[in-house]
Amino acid sequence: MRIDCKHVWVHISAYIDGEVDADLRAEIDRHLETCEICSAVLDSTRNVVVLVADDRVFELPIGFSERLHARIDEEMDHPEPASL
Amino acid sequence: MKSSTPEFEAECIRRILAGEKSLFHDLIRPCERPIYFLLFSLLRNEAEAEDAAQETVIKVYQNLRTFRGDAQFRTWVLSIARNEGLGRLRKIGSRREDSLDAEIDDSTGDYTPAILTSWREVPEEALERKELLVLLRNAIDGLPEIYRNVVLLRDIEEMNVRETAAALGATEGAVKVRLHRARALLQRELAPKLGGYAPKRKGLFGWAR
Numbered sequence: 441m442r443i444d445c446k447h448v449w450v451h452i453s454a455y456i457d458g459e460v461d462a463d464l465r466a467e468i469d470r471h472l473e474t475c476e477i478c479s480a481v482l483d484s485t486r487n488v489v490v491l492v493a494d495d496r497v498f499e500l501p502i503g504f505s506e507r508l509h510a511r512i513d514e515e516m517d518h519p520e521p522a523s524l
Numbered sequence: 525m526k527s528s529t530p531e532f533e534a535e536c537i538r539r540i541l542a543g544e545k546s547l548f549h550d551l552i553r554p555c556e557r558p559i560y561f562l563l564f565s566l567l568r569n570e571a572e573a574e575d576a577a578q579e580t581v582i583k584v585y586q587n588l589r590t591f592r593g594d595a596q597f598r599t600w601v602l603s604i605a606r607n608e609g610l611g612r613l614r615k616i617g618s619r620r621e622d623s624l625d626a627e628i629d630d631s632t633g634d635y636t637p638a639i640l641t642s643w644r645e646v647p648e649e650a651l652e653r654k655e656l657l658v659l660l661r662n663a664i665d666g667l668p669e670i671y672r673n674v675v676l677l678r679d680i681e682e683m684n685v686r687e688t689a690a691a692l693g694a695t696e697g698a699v700k701v702r703l704h705r706a707r708a709l710l711q712r713e714l715a716p717k718l719g720g721y722a723p724k725r726k727g728l729f730g731w732a733r
Contacts, residue, residue, distance in 0.1 A: 449635065449636075449637055449708070450704075452637075452704070452707070452708070453700070453703055453704035453707050453708070454700065454704070456707075459700075476641050477639055477640075477641060479643075480639075480640040480641055480642070480643035481637045481638075481639070481640070481711070483643050483645065484637075484638070484640060484643045484711055484715040484718075485637070485707055485708070485710075485711040485715075487643075487645050487646055487718070488707065488710050488711050488714050488715065488718075489679055489707060489710075490648065491646060491648065491651065491656075491660055491714075491718075492660050492663075492664060492675065492679060492680060492710065493679050493680055493682065494648055494651050496651050496657060497651070497657055497660045497661060497664075497680070498557075498561055498661070498664075498676075498680060500556065500557060500560055501560075501570055501574060504556070504560065504574060504577075505553075505556060507574070507578070508556065508577065508578055508581060509549055511578045511581070511582065512548060512549060512552070512581060512582070512585065515582050515585060515586075516545050516546070516548075516585075519586075520582070520586075
């Protein structure tokens with residue numbers, strides 16, 4: 441089986457997560473050896489995934505944690521009627 | 525005992541219910557970020573997300589006795605957060621998430637990534653540059669909600685597919701599909717703009733542009 445670029449793109453996310461089976465992985469790897477475009481698409485997607493995962497990209501609002509724990513203390517001292 | 529292992533959580537919950545209330549602070553700490561970002565993703569407003577996050581945590585505290593331990597604690601907490609967020613959306617008359625889900629999941633449509641031939645990796649050190657952080661945040665903010673939720677939990681909070689699916693009330697298959705599309709959209713949006721953040725290429729005579 442020879443796979444084309446579109447086929448590789450469909451599986452890129454699963455490939456990055458190590459969730460494609462061995463046969464498909466081997467096919468994709470073979471394709472990547474000769475296809476500059478797919479290699480760049482894979483590397484850029486993987487790089488984007490790494491960058492967005494950095495804690496600096498999404499930070500909690502300043503003082504969020506302090507306010508949350510103060511609210512918890514308040515609840516412990518003066519419990520409200522439970523609701524869910 | 526390491527925080528946020530199931531053993532730590534079970535022990536913590538047992539002791540909290542037995543009267544050591546202050547341990548709840550330690551129990552909930554590892555969940556703070558995912559709670560807030562899931563709610564922010566749903567509500568799109570910092571103050572509203574913070575208020576909903578506090579409400580979620582109080583509900584978790586009040587209902588701790590009902591936690592069965594058959595799901596992970598964080599998953600249970602996030603499903604409470606999601607209900608809190610959806611309840612607020614319903615109150616302000618926003619669209620129902622379910623119908624939106626169906627609409628987007630049924631659409632297939634081919635996706636073409638940003639085609640690049642000379643891609644150079646952007647190192648994480650580049651995140652010291654504010655404008656790069658803004659670029660990444662805007663790209664995530666710009667994703668359709670159901671994709672953004674999955675990226676936040678799976679890629680940003682590094683939850684596994686099963687946990688993400690449970691927290692969002694989706695199937696694992698749907699999480700994988702959404703994650704794939706979300707990453708594809710991010711690549712298409714970001715890759716062409718990231719070139720300037722890659723290290724300069726090494727030229728023949730040392731580092732040069």
